[in-house]
Amino acid sequence: MVEVDARGLSCPEPIMLTADALKNADGPVKVLVSEPHQKTNVEKLAKDRGKKTTVTQDGSGFVIVIE
Amino acid sequence: MTLYDSKKKLALAGAVCGIVAAILAFMGNPANMAFCIACFVRDMAGSMGMHQAEVVQYARPEIVGLVLGAFIISVATKEYRSTAGSSPMIRFVLGMIIMIGSLVFLGCPLRMIIRMSAGDLNAWVALIGFILGVGTGTLMLKNGTSLGRAHETNKSSGSVLSVIMAGILLLAVCTSLLKASEAGPGSMHAPIIASLLGGLVFGAFAQKSRMCFAGGIRDVILMKNFDLLTVIGALFVVMLVFNIATSRFVLGFNTPGIIAHSEHLWNILGMYAVGFAAVLAGGCPLRQLILAGQGSSDSAVTVLGLFFGAALCHNLGLASSGTAMNAETSEIVAGAATPNGKIAVIICIIVCFVIAFTNKREAVKK
Numbered sequence: 001m002v003e004v005d006a007r008g009l010s011c012p013e014p015i016m017l018t019a020d021a022l023k024n025a026d027g028p029v030k031v032l033v034s035e036p037h038q039k040t041n042v043e044k045l046a047k048d049r050g051k052k053t054t055v056t057q058d059g060s061g062f063v064i065v066i067e
Numbered sequence: 068m069t070l071y072d073s074k075k076k077l078a079l080a081g082a083v084c085g086i087v088a089a090i091l092a093f094m095g096n097p098a099n100m101a102f103c104i105a106c107f108v109r110d111m112a113g114s115m116g117m118h119q120a121e122v123v124q125y126a127r128p129e130i131v132g133l134v135l136g137a138f139i140i141s142v143a144t145k146e147y148r149s150t151a152g153s154s155p156m157i158r159f160v161l162g163m164i165i166m167i168g169s170l171v172f173l174g175c176p177l178r179m180i181i182r183m184s185a186g187d188l189n190a191w192v193a194l195i196g197f198i199l200g201v202g203t204g205t206l207m208l209k210n211g212t213s214l215g216r217a218h219e220t221n222k223s224s225g226s227v228l229s230v231i232m233a234g235i236l237l238l239a240v241c242t243s244l245l246k247a248s249e250a251g252p253g254s255m256h257a258p259i260i261a262s263l264l265g266g267l268v269f270g271a272f273a274q275k276s277r278m279c280f281a282g283g284i285r286d287v288i289l290m291k292n293f294d295l296l297t298v299i300g301a302l303f304v305v306m307l308v309f310n311i312a313t314s315r316f317v318l319g320f321n322t323p324g325i326i327a328h329s330e331h332l333w334n335i336l337g338m339y340a341v342g343f344a345a346v347l348a349g350g351c352p353l354r355q356l357i358l359a360g361q362g363s364s365d366s367a368v369t370v371l372g373l374f375f376g377a378a379l380c381h382n383l384g385l386a387s388s389g390t391a392m393n394a395e396t397s398e399i400v401a402g403a404a405t406p407n408g409k410i411a412v413i414i415c416i417i418v419c420f421v422i423a424f425t426n427k428r429e430a431v432k433k
Contacts (some may be wrong), residue, residue, distance in 0.1 A: 008216030010153060010349030010365075011282065012289060013428070016208065019290070034219070036146045037277050040069065045290075060148060060219065 001027060006042075007034040007061055014038045015045055018066070022049060028067035032058070039064060070275040074297045080276035081298035085305025087265045088181065091129070094257035098315065099185045099325050101306070102129060102269065103178035104352040105169035108370070109377035109386075110253050111235070114245040117374065118381035122251025126239035128259050130356065131232040132266015133273070137360025138229040140271040149225030151364035154214040157422055158365050161348040162355070162372020163379065164415040168340030170377070170386040171408045172196075173327050175352045176280030176341065180299060182327060184306035186318035189327045189334055196335030200342025201284040204423070208346065209289070213428035217365055225362030228370060236263070252326065274361060279354040281345035321399055326389035328402030333387070333409060340415040347422060385411045 002025040006014035014033050021029045022045075031042050039055060039062040046053045046066040054065045070076040084102075092101040100106050106123075113124030141147040169175045172193050174182060179197060182190035239245050240259065248254040256262060272278070276298050283295035310316040320329045328334070345351045348369050350358060355373070358366035380386040390402040404412075 008150065008153065008218055010214060010217075012208065012285060013213055015290065034150070034217075035148055040072070044072075044294075048292075 002029045004029060004031045007032050015041050018042050018045055028065055031064045032061060034061040074294060077276050077294055077297045078301040080272045081301030082305050083272050084269050085302040087269045089306060089309035091257045091262060091265045094261050095255055096257050097252040097255045099182050100178060100252060101181050103174050104356065105166055105175035106178065108373045112374045112377040113253065114247065116246060117378035120381040122248050123253045124246040124248045125253040125256060126235050126245050128236060128262035129266040131236040132263045133270035133356045134229050134232045134360040136267035136270020137274040137357040140274050141361035147362045149220045149222045149362040150217040151220045151224060153217040153365045154426065155365055155368040157214055158348055158369040159372040160418065161344045162369040163376035164344040164418060165341050165352055166373045166376030167380055167385055167411050167415050168337045170380040171404050171412050172334050172337035173387050173389060177353055179338065180303050181306055182325060184303050185310045185325060186316045187322055187325050187327055188320050189329050192331045193334040193338040196338035197342040198284055200339035201281050201346050202288055204343045204346025205285050205288045207423035211427045212423045214426055224364055228359045228367040270357060270360060273353060273357050280351040281342055282350060282354065285346055321390055328387050328390055330404045333404035336412050340412055340419065343419040347419065383407055
């Protein structure tokens with residue numbers, strides 16, 4: 001699975017990296033973020049692209065699997 | 068609770084913030100400054116003697132409220148994260164640039180919108196520069212510019228700016244230590260309690276909606292996403308209605324009382340620097356205050372850069388003057404950008420490019 005580690009990055013980098021990964025990946029994409037608003041942003045991006053997301057908490061951050 | 072998941076909620080958040088700004092303007096804040104972040108940080112810097120411009124010294128409770136409002140709501144909704152370490156000194160410099168550009172134009176992006184809603188055509192001209200600046204910053208981000216990762220720190224570290232803000236408010240209310248203007252814009256303010264409450268509400272709604280003036284335009288350019296622009300649009304509409312209803316709407320360039328000037332090139336370049344620097348820093352001045360409140364020490368350092376920049380602007384004559392009416396002769400005296408301010412803006416834009424070209428994301432480093 002393609003992994004995007006966007007932890008600690010400022011907006012809009014997490015979204016940009018996720019969008020790039022979605023463009024290039026065939027299978028699911030796993031995104032790591034540290035802030036709640038970034039989690040929401042990634043979820044919205046996935047929804048816009050017609051994809052499903054599964055979110056799990058990882059410490060104070062989040063892991064979002066997009067497929 | 069989130070205000071970020073639908074355009075309707077985002078518009079509501081923008082409208083609430085617009086209403087807060089309108090009420091504070093109605094209750095005594097300077098005309099069309101209402102809730103300007105750059106102006107109010109500048110006033111606060113003056114209240115602490117960081118600069119000696121006597122007409123712009125006042126510890127604005129709005130700024131305290133914004134930071135504390137974001138702090139309280141982020142703790143309450145578990146969004147508080149104490150982080151630091153993403154190029155702090157570069158962010159300090161970006162904070163300075165944002166303030167210098169703002170004070171050459173005479174307002175932050177929030178005030179630009181407020182001035183636009185009052186019919187001030189200079190602000191519409193400056194919008195061109197702001198969009199170009201945000202566009203340049205976005206292009207740089209696309210080409211790999213990044214200030215690097217922030218890391219988690221001790222919980223208390225992220226609350227330092229909030230504590231300092233609370234301390235400044237206590238000093239302002241309980242002592243006569245801080246300076247307060249007796250004339251000029253610094254002397255015009257809503258009652259302290261109204262300003263503080265307004266700031267708290269504005270801060271809480273801005274935190275939940277992720278309101279950002281640079282982000283709004285950036286997201287349209289980058290992803291054709293109009294969410295953040297919706298917030299700003301709603302705020303603009305509320306202020307427009309308020310200005311028309313209270314006969315404050317005057318369409319034109321030379322509008323004494325608004326504190327603006329008509330040097331178009333410098334309005335454009337000032338806001339170009341602001342837009343560029345704000346995108347590199349990850350948000351406009353308002354967003355920096357909010358992020359600092361929710362625990363980002365990097366944004367807190369950007370806020371310190373705003374304070375430092377404000378002090379430089381008034382100590383070194385970088386801030387522009389506003390078009391004013393001579394009370395005796397009723398003649399309009401045109402405001403202007405200063406020679407020092409013009410040179411400073413050019414340097415600021417060059418520094419933005421240097422920062423953009425020298426800070427690359429790990430994967431694209433060569």
